[in-house]
Amino acid sequence: MPTTRPSVLSTAALPLDEDEVRVTTAQRRLIALGAALVTNPFDTSVHQRLLRFLSRDIGAVLASLRTLQERPEAQLRARIAELTPMSTNVTVAGRHR
Numbered sequence: 001m002p003t004t005r006p007s008v009l010s011t012a013a014l015p016l017d018e019d020e021v022r023v024t025t026a027q028r029r030l031i032a033l034g035a036a037l038v039t040n041p042f043d044t045s046v047h048q049r050l051l052r053f054l055s056r057d058i059g060a061v062l063a064s065l066r067t068l069q070e071r072p073e074a075q076l077r078a079r080i081a082e083l084t085p086m087s088t089n090v091t092v093a094g095r096h097r
Contacts (some may be wrong), residue, residue, distance in 0.1 A: 019064035026061040
């Protein structure tokens with residue numbers, strides 16, 4: 001079982017595992033950087049932050065993403081259900097039943 005740690009990216013009872021935290025954090029960071037690039041496409045500080053992320057963090061993020069993608073579908077569905085109690089009312093496409 002993967003190591004867990006408390007995180008702001010978790011529910012009170014169910015912390016995310018390290019791979020889930022790493023991928024979720026990276027996704028949020030990349031969305032923020034993308035928005036910053038759209039707003040200020042010539043801001044060199046945004047370019048530097050993106051390059052720093054790509055040179056320093058991307059390897060670990062992609063490894064964690066592969067780990068998550070290799071989980072069996074049943075395990076992923078169970079994990080989603082654990083983390084989103086309302087997920088029993090949502091289909092795979094995200095529509096409510």
